Amino acid sequence: MLRRQLLTLVALASTALAPLPSLAQTAAPVPVEQLVEKVQIPYESFTLPNGLRVIVHTDRKAPIVAVSVWYDVGSKHEPSGKTGFAHLFEHLMFNGSENVPGDFFAPLREVGATDFNGTTNFDRTNYFETVPRPALDRALFLESDRMGWLLGAIDQAVLDEQRGVVQNEKRQGDNQPYGLVFYKLLEELLGGTPYGHNVIGSMADLDAASLEDVKNWFRQHYGPNNAVLVLAGDVDVNEARPIVEKYFGSIQAGPPTQAPQVAVPTLSAAKDVTMQDRVAATLILRSWAVPGLNDPDAVPLDVLASVLGGLASSRLDNLLVREEKTAVQVSAGVQSLSQLGMFLVQAVVRPGVDPAVVAKRLDEIVADLIEHGPTADEVQRVVTTNVSSRISGLEAVGGFGGKAVALASGELYSDNPAFYKQQLEAMAKVTPAQVQAVGQKWLSRPALTITVVPGERDSYQEAQTVAAAPAAAAPREAVQSTRGDLPSVAAIGDLDFPEVTRSRLSNGVELVYAHRAAVPVTRVLMSFDAGAAADPDGKLGTQSLMLSLLKEGTTSLDSTAIAEAGERLGATIGTGNSADRTYLTVATPSPNLAGSLDLFADVVRNPAFEPSEVERLRASLLTSIASELTNPAGIANRAMPPLLYGSASPYAKLAAGSGDPVAVGQLTRDELVAFHQAWIRPEKAKVFVVSDLPLEEVKAALEARFRNWRGQGPAGAKAFNAAPAQVTPRIVLLDRPNSPQSLILAGQMTALNPRDELLTYQMGNQVLGSGFLSRLNMELRENKHWSYGAGGGYNWLEHAVPYTINAPVQADRTGDSIKAIQQQVQEFLSTNGVTAAELSREVNGTTRELAGRFETSSAVLSAMQQNDVWGRPDNFYDTVAQRYRAMTGPELDAAMRNALDPNKFVWVVVGDAATVKPQLESLGLPVEVVAAAAIGQ
Template identity: 65%
Template sequence: MTFKSFLAASVAFASLTPAAWAQSAPPSTAAAAPVSSLVSAVDIPYQQFTLKNGLRVVVHTDRKAPVVAVSVWYDVGSKHEPKGKTGFAHLFEHLMFNGSENAPGDFFEPLQQVGATDFNGTTYFDRTNYFETVPRAALDRALFLESDRMGYLTGAITQGVLDEQRGVVQNEKRQGDNQPYGLLEYKLTEGLFPASHPYGHTTIGSMADLDAATLTTVKDWFRDHYGPNNAVLVLAGDIDVATARPLVEKYFGAIPAGPKSVAPPAAVPASLPGPSSAVIKDNVPATMIVRTWAVPGLNDPAAAPLDVAAGVLGGLQSSRLDNELVKRDKLAVQVSADNSSFAQVGTFTINAIVRPGVDPAVVSRRIDEIMAEFLKNGPTADEVNRYVTQTVSRRISGLESVGGFGGKAVALAEGALYSNDPGYYKKQLARLAAQTPASVKAAADQWLSRPSFSVQVVPGKRDAYEEAKVPPAVAVQAAPEPAAKGTRGPLPTVGQIAGLSFPKVEHARLSNGVEIVYAQRATVPMTQAVLSFDAGAAADVADKLGTQALTLAMIDEGTRTLNSVQLAEAKERLGATIGTNSSADRTTLSLQVPSANLGAASQIWADVARAPAFPESEFGRVKTQQLTQIQLELTSPNGLAQRMLPRLISPNSPYAKAQGSGDPRAVQALTRADLVAFQQAWLRPDKAKIFVVSDRPLGEIRQLMEQRFGDWRATGTAGQKAFPPAGAATRPRIVLIDRPDSPQSLIVAGAQTGLKGTDDLLPYEVGNDALGGSFLGRINMDLRETKHWSYGAGGNFRRYEMAAPYAVQAPVQANQTGPSIAAMRGDIAGYVGAQPMTQAEFERAINGATRSLSGDFETSGDVLRAMQANDLYKRPDDYYATITQKYRALTLPQVNAATKAVIDPGKFVWLVVGDAKQVQPQLGTLGLPVEVMPAAAVAAPVATAAPATPAPAQR
């Protein structure tokens, strides 16, 4: 079930008076904390034991919250699949979520009931894993469920279940294929490895092999690979080994060992006889050049220096490829390099998107020249140090979580499974910190001087490929749910779940009136801060959509004291991440940094906020990057939908301006003066608040923020957002955006509700849980689990400050587009009509929402987002600390009445992105008018009845 573009460009922030900023010192050149001190902060103490049946158990104690991460990793991935069974490991990941002999039905049901968070599963070359973070009082239930699917699964796999999940997996494959550049992974894999190599096919597998899977073959696959002696169980959180051992013995001890585990299939980095290349055509806006090498895996000493090499070449904001190809030569709009280390092999990849109008051969030649220079001279000591500092900083932040996709349980499980050492993360960090220019050059010489495989994806009609075919429509038989066998007793009950301990939120003001909203979290030595401006997409310039995006892209392209490269390098030496973002209502400039480097990093942060240079020398490049991004949006199903839906459901609102990266004609005409005008009007201290979560005390934070921002004064006229009264209801219809040769259609729809984000939406959100708000919602269960026409579908209230429309979304296989719209209309109509939320669905929603609170706010980032939401929606600081009582006060009749009052299925506007020649005939029976438009027409701007007013530019 299975990441930048800061595009950029000169003179000081014109809303500052030069005298005001001159009083502040230029960014600090203070030395950063040494990498060794950062590495020493990364520590996950653990204990382990092994059951008689071979199950290896690793336990880490973290008492910061009453939750436990449960993570089960099986030593089976796509590298274990023989010819004819590609995709089996991933198919089984899905099957193992569909119920077991003593816990039939979807596993998400009992997990949501107990308030599980971060629950999911993944498959890749080397492993399949399942994970959930649960309240400590629900640990018994989680262990029962995990042990039941480990030891008691095959009896629950029926032909109906197999057919159902096979259809879901195939739609997951179509969903990936349907994206721009979506076929690249297949071509890279087949060109780098022979088909017989364990890493020689993609994890998703082939349609033919998935179709050929039978009940016998999948059950045999399970028996061969999913025994306890082929797995690692990690428990991390509010647990200790003395408590864990008897629980694990109780639930897993009786499961017999599977076949004796065998050595992993022989896999060494493939050696190409010489450089080779391929060209594929796709509906993309710009040529992509990819160059890849097979290299050693994560246990090899070369892994760490190759990580550094990738970072220096294309992983840092100041990387060589970015500085040369993008910023200096202006040959590419985006570049990257990555070293992906798997258990036995790795892939080192360079990726460049060619600037439109540039000959790709020129870009390829420059890549060769940059690589040759790197191999000849290696990196500098400063480059190595910057990469290592950034990497360790991010690792510290990521390990605040006990589970999920990248927390402490993951680090321990990866080490145990791939390296026979749960503490292998320490060795990896130590090796990284020990890298020198010489060691990096040596590894690069050995592995990157070998022949590479290159692919160019060029604009054009997508090459035909067999797996794009959509199967004929067939009658769907729902998989019946068998009764629980009951051989292990009932599901364990859930004990008393501890209430949420939300940190105390405090407030302070700077001498210029800017408010600080602060909470202290000491679990990791990090500070996260957000400078939030009352702006957002609603503040974009109505006839110049994309102004805000270009302003934000340019804001870190240099300040009065640092140019673009110097700025990037300064951040990297401190392990600091400074980024921009925009929601419908707010524009933000964020900072994340080890607290040991907060002083120097906050000075750079303030310099970016207060004195961006907007250099003319960078303006054209950054504008081209944004224009290319717009063209990418116009070839992407999601990009097209996200640009079009706001103007269909909010045509007279400032929120209709949320159209991706903007209007290409307007962006092309933008000048530096336009960006200055936007910055003066909106990114100013009288529209700002500072939100901080840190291990450092408020007094220290306030003093530092006063030094950085206390003398900041606004000048000129502030921008104003005007929201007109709610207009007439939108005209229900279907708008079909023609995107030829799409194996899937993306369906989105929405309607206004009369609600605002500042209203109390709790009853409405509870009411939506069983319709579209969770995996178990009726829309998803219908289209995915029952009909298996989609990989996932759902709906939610899009909560903005001044509006809260309801929207649904479903990517579906192309030949089921019309029936899928009919099914969703029926699901919605029934839910607000004759089949409202049931008592069982209501209780599940309330239990899930209240029991998950400790997991929902486990990390500093969670708390920081909650503080900003409370401010935006005008809620008290203790909103989440007291929300359980609010949930418990709700009643089913109240929730059903609230849902029925605001969701009107007759008011929805439906938007379909798909192949008109396949889709249009399916829409005629739905009783709605159908409008067809080409994808290129989505670039057209939209006027709003209430434009935001910027201040005049000041030079």
């Protein structure tokens, strides 16, 4: 649940020839002020006598309401010796309250909640869920019960359970490449301030937390007077006030949380720290402490960071990555907190380049920007990009970044729910001189530089209780309910999915369109029948390299010009692929659709594949592949496909991940051009659009840019002649020494036909492996607390339906975890199938969540495309609720038993063989040990 900043290499693969008129004719973007005007979240507010601040935003686009509760307590409030308490309590508050015993996920799932979660950061803890309007009373009962009636439900067993879960969350993050950098950054840059330790805390402090410690922590911080409640969606203030008063009004105020004293620290001298880690490339991370988000310098600092390394056309990208080719990935940004911030600049050094050269150039580029300031065009591009992103993000009423988040954060941090608007208006008015001034003021101070070089990582601090099995929980005393039963939920109507209209461009490309008017945004997805399975035999990675080049130069624009044009329009062009499909996308503010489609069509149709760009992107892709091979998931996902599909299936190519490094190193420009011509062509394309603009306008815009698009040469073809051939059951242990966790990946090939409707199989798996309440997750996370999260599911490909299980577990419980998985699967498929309670929960949850599930245009766009691939009717989601309600437990049991055999799984384990192998030898399967470093070689 914690969303931590982890510094990782990003994969540089992206996805895209017939001539297009010159982009000199591109339509001009609308003034940014016009876009800023469109960002509006009207609200009303009131405060209860106990101090609870309530904000209500009405949005009637769907019958859903986002409920968001923000507490003024985060890791900055933690005293020495109690680090991680705020985050630990985030977990504890999901584990039931006095009047609602058991996990809160169950009653939320039952009512069809979406986007339900909780997060902790330095400044606050929040809980949120989006529920159907008839379930609002129940959601408020739950939130108020954990605010006012929690302590009686917390006992030693609950504390031990969630402590174990949190420690495995910590291991999971720490186990990644560069996973320990953030600890060092906080220690060296902010040490001595309340922000000087990581939100997740230390193993030692988590071990030492007593039951009375955590109860006192709650008493001190979680009163209504330290909270903000936001309701956003199908509700108004007159409806909200009486039900909020009903559920929260009797909760007594607690001690007010006191903000700690914080001064922005300045290092006495520049400091350099070198760390070793199992990484593919050297990382240089430079940082300064800066003021927090309420300081007048915050907005200019954000603009400065974007100009330096946030834009696709940033100074660092243009100089270090594109021109000098000494770095493969760069970025800059401000982590803007309530009372201070961190200005972070990073560069991943291209292998073979002296890191000192990159560090020196990084200093020179920062110094030049400070000395001369940004251009007016750079500032304008930053503003347009940020406003466009904000418009898109505010389509959702809740979740991690919707309207409720904007209102709650403004109230909690700035005493102003409309602070988001204040920031946007300030950004729209910021001048190059202001940006230059804050750079001179804050970045001329001594910096902290952390350099992470390839090597063996330092020793890892483990939990003292890591080897202990979960203690048998003493019987819990039932807490006397004082508030009665959970509120009932009135009937929830079925989904009215947007009407889907099909049309064709004059060149034959089908256009699939839906209208959504919540935000002035148009999303276009061009899907090609290609995917990873289309990679040429022996040249795996061709598609990855080809896709990465599409936005890096056309016959009329170089890579910088493409990036700048997109930023001026607020448009985002994306590329990607699945096993079967290749995608090119553009999202843009609708007023800028014409210019954005000019740019998009040029990228799709006219890639230049300029030789120097081919070499630059080849080096970046090779570095990305090398990074993938240092990541536990990347290693496991390369090892599984040959075991699951056999060598004759095109899906065996999935073992190459982003690509085969040998093949990528040898690819020629002509081969990239040939792949583009064979697969990125109109005969293989279908266009999906969701927009607030009418179909006629969207179609005319696409027609103007693609009507004369024709394929060149023969089209590509995939050969699915041989059925997948899974190997016999075995365990392949990929030895990754000194790993605090093991990653377990299990798989088997089913005999299911991808062209059949698989609803019953998917519903049955919601009980076994999908979601928080699935048996696999509850067993490994909540019952055993050996994992932060585990699950399994069908991978519905176009020519196969494999089933896989994924479980990161603490290293000393690897064998026990496999036994637990085997037991859960065996029992589910034999003697302990779907219960009546599970059936009711999943059918209710799945039918009631539909309105929230398809709240955004991006979700609708994805559903349209999936329906098309799987041969479903366009109105599938209008009728699916009836089909769910007709399902029975025996029907789901029969489907799952038809699909899965508990004895057919093959297992891949990525972990420390010295610790793990002895645990695996008693499982009755052959164990093959392979060095993790050998994967992908």
